[in-house]
Amino acid sequence: MRELRLFFGVLFILIGISAKAQSTDKKVTLEMRNVPIETCLEEIKKQTGINFLYNAQAFKGVENVSVKATNEAWSTVLKRVLEPRHFTYGIKDGTVVIRKSKEPQTPKRLTGKVLDEKGEPMIGATVAVKCADGSQTYTVTDTDGVFKIECGGNERTIVISFIGYEVAKQNIRKDKTEYIFQLCEDCLAMEELVVTGYQTIDKRKLTSAISSLTDKDLNFQGALTVDQMLEGKIPGLLTMTTTTTPGAATKMRLRGSSTFTGSREPLWVIDGIIYENPVPLSADEINSWDNINLIGNAITGLNPQDIERIDVLKDASATAIYGTRAANGVIVVTTKSGKVGKTSVNYSFNAQVQRRPRYSDFELMTSKERIDVSREIMDRGLFFQSMPERYGYEGAMMDYWDKKITFNEFQQQVSNMESMNTDWFGALYRTAFSQTHSVSLSGGNNGTRYYFSVGFNDDNGSERGADLRRLTARMNLSTHLRENIMVDVRLSGSVQDAHYNPNNYSAFNEAYYTSRIFPIRNDDGSLHYVQKLINSDQTTHENIYAKYNILNEFENGGNDVKNKSLNLTTAFNWEIIPNLRYTATVGLTTTTNLTEDWMGEKSFYIAKLRGYDYGAEPPRTDFNTISRIIDGGIWSNSSTNQYSYMWRNQLNYSFDLAEKHHFNIDLGHEMSSVQYRGQNSGTIPGYAPEQGESFIPIWAGTPEIAQNYYWYLREWFMSSVSAKAFPTITDRKDNKLSFYLTSTYTYKNYFSVNFNIRNDGSNRFGQYESEKFNPVWSVSGRVNLNEFSFANPDVVDMLALRGSYGYRGSVPNATPYLIISTPKKNNVSGELGSTIPSNGYPNSNLKWEKTSTFNLGLEYSLYRGRITGGIDAYYSKSTDLISMRAASLVNGTSSMMYNDGTATNQGLEVSLATVNINTKDFKWRTSLTWSWNKNRIKQGSATANSYTDYLQGSVVHEGSSIDGFFSYQFDGLDKYGLPRFKNLTGNPSKLSQEEFLNRVFAYSGTRTPTSYGSFSTEVAWKQFSFRAEFSYKLGYKQRLLALYQDGNPALPMPQDNMNNAFVRRWRKTGDEAFTTIPVLSNITLETPYPKTPPSASEEYKYTMIDYEYYGIAAPTNYTGWFMYDNSDERVVKGDHIRLRSLTLGYDVPSQWVKRLGLNSLRLDLQAQNLAVFAFDKKLKGQDPDQVSSIGMPVLPTYNFSINVNF
Secondary structure, three states: OHHHHHHHHHHHHHHHHHHHHOOOOOEEEEEEEEEOHHHHHHHHHHHHOOEEEOOHHHHOOOOOEEEEEEEEEHHHHHHHHHHHHOEEEEEEOOEEEEEEOOOOOOOEEEEEEEEOOOOOEOOOOEEEEEEOOOOEEEEEOOOOOEEEEEEOOOEEEEEEEOOOEOOEEEEOOOOOOEEEEEOOEOOOOHHHEEEOOOOEEEHHHOOOOEEEEEHHHOOOOOOOOHHHHOOOOOOOEEEEOOOOOOOOOOEEEEOOOOOOOOOOOOEEEEOOEEOOOOOOOOHHHHHOOOOOOOOOOOOOOOOHHHEEEEEEEOOHHHHHHHHHHHOOOEEEEEEOOOOOEEEEEEEEEEEEEEOOOOHHHOOEOOHHHHHHHHHHHHHOOOOOOOOOOOOHHHHHHHHHHOOOOOHHHHHHHHHHHHOOOOOHHHHHEOOEEEEEEEEEEEEEOOOEEEEEEEEEEEEEOOEOOOEEEEEEEEEEEEEEEEOOEEEEEEEEEEEEEEEEOOOOOOHHHHHHHEOOOOOOEOOOOOEOOEEEEEEEOOOOOOEEEEEEOHHHHHHOEEEEEEEEEEEEEEEEEEEEEOOEEEEEEEEEEEEEEEEEEEEOOOOHHHHHHHOOOOOOOOOOOOHHHOOOOOOOEEEEEEEEEEEEEEEEEEEEEEEEEOOOEEEEEEEEEEEEEEEEEEEEEEEEEEEEHHHOOEEOOOOOOOHHHHHHHHHHHHHHOOOOOOOOOOOEEOOEEEEEEEEEEEEEEEEOOOEEEEEEEEEEEOOOOOOOHHHOEEEEEEEEEEEEHHHOOOOOOOOEEEEEEEEEEEEEEEOOOOOOOOOOEEEEEOOOOOOEEEEOOOOOOOOOOOOOEEEEEEEEEEEEEEOOOOEEEEEEEEEEEEEEEEEEEEOOHHHOOOEEEEEEEEEEEEEEEEEEEEEEEEOOOEEEEEEEEEEEEEEEEEEOOOOOOOHHHHHHOOOOOOOOOOOEEEEEOEEEEOOOOOEEEOOOOOOOOOOOHHHHHHHHEEEEEEOOOOEEEEEEEEEEEOOEEEEEEEEEEEOOEEEOOOOOHHHOOOOOOOOEOOEHHHHHOOOOOOHHHOOOOOOOOOOOOOOOOOOOOOOHHHHHHOOOOOHHHOOOOOOOOOHHHHHHHOEHHHEEEOOEEEEEEEEEEEEOOHHHHHHOOOOEEEEEEEEEEEEEEEOOHHHOOOOOOOEOOOEOOOOOEEEEEEEEEO
């Protein structure tokens, strides 16, 4: 409450100062005879402290003053001195301005009326009467739009203003006392303003790096969320779509990455309120390019049709107002508001058809090619490490060997398999149809405006079983309670229900890696199953098989995600006195996320847990050793409820001096809280979805069965197993307290200077109070060069140079406090204790991560808007970044979090838009955006837990990019056609783990494009328009899809399909000079155990690693094949250009539309993602943005849209 008292104290002080400046109650006592007028003024100033401004030359020749006054008002005395000498005065910002009277002035009353475009009276319009010396008198219009104002007779101009309308001016005439004004709505277009969430700024006074889009720029049709529409639209903003799965969040980066351990995604702000993710995902889950977020992000419930504009805040000057939350930039979304006029109804419809993946999209073997590989395996007498199941070419051969079939039957089976070419992509994917409906209603008058909307999405993914339904609703209402008080209320909500296939399987991997020689269904339409080994009977020593078909797995399993949200934002705007405004904003948000995963007892997945197939007899063996489940399937659930509020109080004081100097000051205080309450149920056995989604109870039965159940249950409660029945509580609460100040000075329209500062408090720090608050500040400036005389106004509409420098901070993704987990009894004392996870050790010295940023920009508009654009250059340095570093074992752990990292980002951003032809019937426009970012780690600990940190790019390595990754160093094929690698042997024995890994791995590059953007062209002829848009990404690397699935040996199992790269495989000695594709081999290339090294003649069968580093560099099984798939040989350039969209539009002529009773009707056809042009030939058959196991990032999509306005 102390902070509130301080805030309102400042408010009353400002009001008092303003009132004081207008006071005329000060008294003076004078007795002067025949003195110069300047002497009299000096004495009045001495007694009152009032400053006078006058031209001393004007007093020359003026008779001296004789005056006597006892305790009289200073204004009365001054008037008595000035009027006989033909002078008058006015008050401007507390200063008395004295000027010569040209003629005696007669006070009069000015009256008038303010109307809108339709002749309706405007309530609460501001009326300012300005004098020649810059002083002003204010009033506002009443409920009839009428104003009355007393004037001294020397006023020059009446100025009328109203938010969203053009400012109107009229010169005051001596013979006229009544004036009529009619304002034009939206003449100050939204594109001339920038919205930051705290302020709405005229672009001519903008000193920050901010890029803006309007709803007309969001023309990527059929998108569920707005982040899918932004690719290539904003310079500096990188968007990566990694999957076509409906509901998946888009990956985003704004001007690189500035943290090792925290989130690298920008902050989302909607109507001035920060929106949080529905579930508090970890930074690794958010940052990883390999992770799909199907839960959703902060804008999951936002309908793109409700968006009016988007402003992206990029530099320190723009983001400082948001404090520590804005280290990665801010995306500000403003939703639509009602407009003055009769009620308008708008309906939009979009139908979308998305093509499924086809085998022609990839480089995969046909059935015949795959049979040829099996034939070579058998002809060469290669044996499998484990006995393959009896199917495919190998199965037919074994049946022939066992005389189960004749040779003719064998040949017939092989012939059938060679021509099978099963379409697994057709079985697991579909040509998907989706539809979107949106209805909005808007209108209002000068007192109240309203906007209502409802949206519905029926989004079917190309993957069968992936479907999403979403319903959104919004109400935006603003009303004037009084002439100087306005309330804005924005209420929105959404319900989203998504269904996906089980998390345990990847539809893409199943289609990509499954051999085409097996049918999906039998001739009678039933599923065709293959038998897969799951166990062995320890009594009979017989193998135990279970039937498998991926469609059966999808039918008997699922993953459901449900999201609900409700958001309320209320803003109270009070114009206390002219130029002084108080705004109170309250935001309330609640979201609910429910996620459910399950697998049924009829699935192969459960058969593996059970130890035998569904419907089969249990094996005659020790039941305890093979079964983790007896009845039913498994089920897990997580639920998270988020509750957040924000309360902001802000004062704005804006004033002018002499119509040249403009000042704008904002002072604010903000409190916010975000609370998550959630739980993960753990994995519960016994789930029976067919029995009313119930669980099968445990029954005692015979002692033998009871004993079996005991062992089976015990498995689910042991700490050593990955799937546990224990629930996990995921509650979290973050409270923040902030103060901020932003001030801007503008001289005419020549230049502006801005200063921002905000102080955020956090309790994530340890014992040092000085570290709990972190000031974030910036200073910036702008010079409008077009206002100077050297700029030719016929050529230069706008030319501005701006620069900024500031500090940004971020709360670390770590804690100074001790974290304990997993209660556990001590074996000695018997007392209940806890364990400490590796990231749970405290470090009381943790402090804020800090980033200093410099930005220099140039904006231009030439030839009346025919050429527009901008150039920005920036450099940022992040210090005190948190990373894991080695620590002394006296701390109880070998590594801890420290502030010891430094990273830099530097880049360029270019935007260019041209209007090439602009006639009545024909128009041609082009646009281009280009962004370049270089990110480097300058300092940081290289501590890594294992080789996976290098492969995934999570290791901090000086000189590399934050998003960089590493690969094994391929050293070619040996004379046996087997892959070999550098620096695995011959290393000194005293190397640390990090030193050894640094020798084994080589830096491959960054997975984040360093150069990206878009270019487009649009032509319009009469009612027709055509637009082509391309996006591009350059300067990044990707891994090719694995040749050896899950690190299996080179010899493919009968059920596995293969990449066509194997056509170019090593076949004979000498081929190693021409190919890098290994030989077909059954050699495991595993790492030999140090105590049993192979003989020199057998070493070629292994991947030899210095025995001191056994198990450090790679998995010990199938080591060489794993290394090959993760070697620099399998790394390619991701550079590409994508044909993002082709759009044909038609505006139905107005004369036709009017006959239908409509205001407007537009039809659009849009084709998306029709082609991608990759620069690296190795990418043939793989999309440049494709991530292993995730599937297709984009697919060809076709849209038909209708937009109707009533």
